[in-house]
Amino acid sequence: MSLAAPERIWWKPLGWDEKLWVWVSLVFCVILLSGMIVWHVAGLQTAPSETYSVSVERFTQLTDDFIEEYKVGEENGLPVVRPPAGGDAYVQASTWQWSPILELQKGQTYRIHLSSKDLQHGFSLQPVNYNLQVLPDYDYVMTLTPADVGEFTILCNEYCGLGHHLMVGKLIVTE
Amino acid sequence: MATQTKEADFRTCPVTTLQVHRPAELLITANAVTAVVFLTVGGILALLLALTRWQAVHLLPADWFYTFLTAHGITMLVFWIVFFEVAGLYFGSSVLLNGRLVAPKVGWVAFGLMLAGALLAELMIFTGQADVMFTAYVPLKAHPLFYLGIILFAVGALVAVYLFFASVVVAKHERRHTGSLPLVTFGLVVAAIIAAFTLISGAITFIPAFFWSVGLLETYDPAAYRLLFWAFGHSAQQINLAAMVAIWYALATLTVGATPINEKLSRMAFLLYILFINLGSIHHLMVDPGLSVVYKITNTSYIMYLAVLGSMIHAYSIPAAVEVAQRAKGYSKGLFQWLWRAPWGEPGFSALVVSMVLFGFLGGVSGVIQGMMQLNMMIHNTIRVVGHFHATVVGGTTVAFMGLTYYIIPLIMRRDIISKGLARIQPYVYGSGLFLLIVGMMLSGDMGVPRRSWDIYATGGAFTTQFPAFTDVTLAMLGIGAIVAVIGGAMFVYLAVFSLLFGKDLRK
Incomplete structure (x- = not known):
C-alpha cells in the first residue's frame, strides 16, 4: 500500500x-x-567547445574585414565569400539573416566563427542536420571539414522575432 | 495560526477511512480547478498551433502563431502543471497523513500570488507584449510585467511548497501520522525538494531579467541567462517527473491494490532523483558556446546516468507490484494472465499504463538519446525536442494527473464521475492522439524540421528550404495526432468539470 505508512x-x-x-x-x-x-x-x-568572448562591435568588424578580403560575388543581396583553405571564416547572425554565404572546398578544414549581432539564434545546417546555438558576445568556433559537395541551407532554429522563419542563409561546398 | 488540531475541521472518508481536513480540501479543489482551467486554455491553443505547424493546413497568421506559442508553453508547462502539483502536495501532506494543512490562510495567499502572477503574465502575452516564448531568452525583451508575473507565480508556488513541508512535519509532530511516510508522500517530498531548488532558480533568473527590462540593469549575459533559466526550466520538469512517479504508485494502489515490492529500492530510486536529476538541465546547453566538454559530459550524463537508474528502478518496481497484486487475486495462470485480467476499463489503471508507456518508451528513452552530446548536435532546437517533452510532460505527467483526477473527484470533491463510459475510453483516446503527435514531431525533427517556426520553407526569405518529402507525412501525423489528443483532452475537461458541477453528490 503506497498510500499508507509502510510496515515499521x-x-x-x-x-x-x-x-x-x-x-x-x-x-x-x-x-x-x-x-x-x-x-x-x-x-x-x-x-x-572552443569559445572566445567578443563584443558585437568587434565581431562585426571581423566579419566585415573577412568579407572585404575574400568576397567573390553576391547572391540575393548577400556576399559570397571564399575563405582560404585551412583558414578562419566568419558568419554573423542577425535578425533575420546569416551573412556572408561561405564557399568552402571539399576536404579542406576551416575554423568557422559564429556569433550574433543582436538576439540569440540557432545555426541549423540542412540537410545534414547539424545544429549549434549562436549568442551575441560569444565567438563560437567550429572546426569543419566538408565531406560532400553541394549547396546547404542554414536555417535559424531559435525564435528571434516575427521574421524568424525567414532567416535562411547558405553554405556552398565545391570540389 | 491554530496550534491545536480541531477535530471539527475533519471528516472521515467513507471509502478509505482517511481523515480529511476540510480547509485542505477547499484548497485542493481551488488549485485543481484552476489547473484544469489553464489546461483548457492551453489545449485550445495546442490545436490552433498544431494546425499551423501542419503546413498543409497552416491555420494561423505568423504573429498570432508566435503569441499563441508563447502562451501555450507557459500555460501548460508552468500554470497547469504547477497548480495541479500544489493540489497534489496538499493532498499528500494532509489527507494521506490524516493530518491538517497548517495555516490554510497562507495557502490562500500562495494561491492568490500564483493566480495574480499567472494572469499578469497571460495578459502581457495575449496583448502581444511578450512574444518571447516559454524560454524568454535574453536579449529578446518582454514587457517588465511579464517577468513580474512569473516572479509572483514562483514566489506563490514557493510558499505552497513551504506549506507542504510544514504540514508533513506537523502531522508527525502531532502524531496524526506515525511511522515512515507513505511512499506516495515520500515521492512528493522529493518533488517538493526539487521544486524548492527550481523555484529559487526561477527567481534568480527572472529578478535580474525584470530589472534589465525596466532599464535598471544594463546588460544580461545571454549564456548566463541560459544556464540560470534551465536550472528553472528543466528542473521544473523534474518536479513533474517525481510527482508523476509518486502518482504512478498511488494509481497502482488505488486500481489493483498494489503494494511496493521493496520500499527500500523504491525510496532509493527517489533519492537518486534528488541527487542527480537536476544535472540534466545542461541537456539544453550541449551545443552552447562557453562550456567545457568535461562540464557538458559530466552534467548531461547525470554523473553516470544515475538519475536514469532511478527511473529504471521505478519502471521495474511498479509493473512488478501490479503483477504481484494481480497474482494474489488469483490471476496467476501462465506468464501474462495478471496483465490480461487487469482492470483495463478503469480510467485510473489505463491512465497509469498509457502514462508509463508514453513516458518510458517515448519520453525517457528519447531524452537519454538526445541528451548525448554528439547526438544532441543533430536534434538541438529541432521539433524532435518538442516531441520528447510532449512525451514526458503530456504523455507522462498530464496523463498521470488525469488518472488521479478520476479519484480526487469522488474522494475529495465527493462527486460521482458523470459518464463512466466516457471516462473508460478517455485515456486511450488521449494517449493514441499523443502517440501520433509525438512520433510525428520526433520523425520531423530527425529530418531537420525546426521547432518554433511558422513556416519551415521560409517562403519569402533570401533562400527557401527543402525537407525530405516524408516530412509531409510526419507533419500530418503531428496535426492529426493533435486533433485526436485535443478531443481526448476535451473529454477529460468535460468529465472533470461536469462531474464537479452535476455529478451525484456522494455526501448524501
Missing part, C-alpha cells in the same frame, strides 16, 4: 530479480557514459 521495518534486502535488474541497468548506464567519452575522443563529429 522496511529496510529489507533486494530479491534476486531486483538485484539483476539494478545491475543490468547500471551496466547500461556505464556503457552510455563511456560511449559519449569515446565518441568525443575518437568520433568524427562532436560538439565544439
Whole structure:
C-alpha cells in the first residue's frame, strides 16, 4: 500500500530479480557514459567547445574585414565569400539573416566563427542536420571539414522575432 | 495560526477511512480547478498551433502563431502543471497523513500570488507584449510585467511548497501520522525538494531579467541567462517527473491494490532523483558556446546516468507490484494472465499504463538519446525536442494527473464521475492522439524540421528550404495526432468539470 505508512521495518534486502535488474541497468548506464567519452575522443563529429568572448562591435568588424578580403560575388543581396583553405571564416547572425554565404572546398578544414549581432539564434545546417546555438558576445568556433559537395541551407532554429522563419542563409561546398 | 488540531475541521472518508481536513480540501479543489482551467486554455491553443505547424493546413497568421506559442508553453508547462502539483502536495501532506494543512490562510495567499502572477503574465502575452516564448531568452525583451508575473507565480508556488513541508512535519509532530511516510508522500517530498531548488532558480533568473527590462540593469549575459533559466526550466520538469512517479504508485494502489515490492529500492530510486536529476538541465546547453566538454559530459550524463537508474528502478518496481497484486487475486495462470485480467476499463489503471508507456518508451528513452552530446548536435532546437517533452510532460505527467483526477473527484470533491463510459475510453483516446503527435514531431525533427517556426520553407526569405518529402507525412501525423489528443483532452475537461458541477453528490 503506497498510500499508507509502510510496515515499521522496511529496510529489507533486494530479491534476486531486483538485484539483476539494478545491475543490468547500471551496466547500461556505464556503457552510455563511456560511449559519449569515446565518441568525443575518437568520433568524427562532436560538439565544439572552443569559445572566445567578443563584443558585437568587434565581431562585426571581423566579419566585415573577412568579407572585404575574400568576397567573390553576391547572391540575393548577400556576399559570397571564399575563405582560404585551412583558414578562419566568419558568419554573423542577425535578425533575420546569416551573412556572408561561405564557399568552402571539399576536404579542406576551416575554423568557422559564429556569433550574433543582436538576439540569440540557432545555426541549423540542412540537410545534414547539424545544429549549434549562436549568442551575441560569444565567438563560437567550429572546426569543419566538408565531406560532400553541394549547396546547404542554414536555417535559424531559435525564435528571434516575427521574421524568424525567414532567416535562411547558405553554405556552398565545391570540389 | 491554530496550534491545536480541531477535530471539527475533519471528516472521515467513507471509502478509505482517511481523515480529511476540510480547509485542505477547499484548497485542493481551488488549485485543481484552476489547473484544469489553464489546461483548457492551453489545449485550445495546442490545436490552433498544431494546425499551423501542419503546413498543409497552416491555420494561423505568423504573429498570432508566435503569441499563441508563447502562451501555450507557459500555460501548460508552468500554470497547469504547477497548480495541479500544489493540489497534489496538499493532498499528500494532509489527507494521506490524516493530518491538517497548517495555516490554510497562507495557502490562500500562495494561491492568490500564483493566480495574480499567472494572469499578469497571460495578459502581457495575449496583448502581444511578450512574444518571447516559454524560454524568454535574453536579449529578446518582454514587457517588465511579464517577468513580474512569473516572479509572483514562483514566489506563490514557493510558499505552497513551504506549506507542504510544514504540514508533513506537523502531522508527525502531532502524531496524526506515525511511522515512515507513505511512499506516495515520500515521492512528493522529493518533488517538493526539487521544486524548492527550481523555484529559487526561477527567481534568480527572472529578478535580474525584470530589472534589465525596466532599464535598471544594463546588460544580461545571454549564456548566463541560459544556464540560470534551465536550472528553472528543466528542473521544473523534474518536479513533474517525481510527482508523476509518486502518482504512478498511488494509481497502482488505488486500481489493483498494489503494494511496493521493496520500499527500500523504491525510496532509493527517489533519492537518486534528488541527487542527480537536476544535472540534466545542461541537456539544453550541449551545443552552447562557453562550456567545457568535461562540464557538458559530466552534467548531461547525470554523473553516470544515475538519475536514469532511478527511473529504471521505478519502471521495474511498479509493473512488478501490479503483477504481484494481480497474482494474489488469483490471476496467476501462465506468464501474462495478471496483465490480461487487469482492470483495463478503469480510467485510473489505463491512465497509469498509457502514462508509463508514453513516458518510458517515448519520453525517457528519447531524452537519454538526445541528451548525448554528439547526438544532441543533430536534434538541438529541432521539433524532435518538442516531441520528447510532449512525451514526458503530456504523455507522462498530464496523463498521470488525469488518472488521479478520476479519484480526487469522488474522494475529495465527493462527486460521482458523470459518464463512466466516457471516462473508460478517455485515456486511450488521449494517449493514441499523443502517440501520433509525438512520433510525428520526433520523425520531423530527425529530418531537420525546426521547432518554433511558422513556416519551415521560409517562403519569402533570401533562400527557401527543402525537407525530405516524408516530412509531409510526419507533419500530418503531428496535426492529426493533435486533433485526436485535443478531443481526448476535451473529454477529460468535460468529465472533470461536469462531474464537479452535476455529478451525484456522494455526501448524501
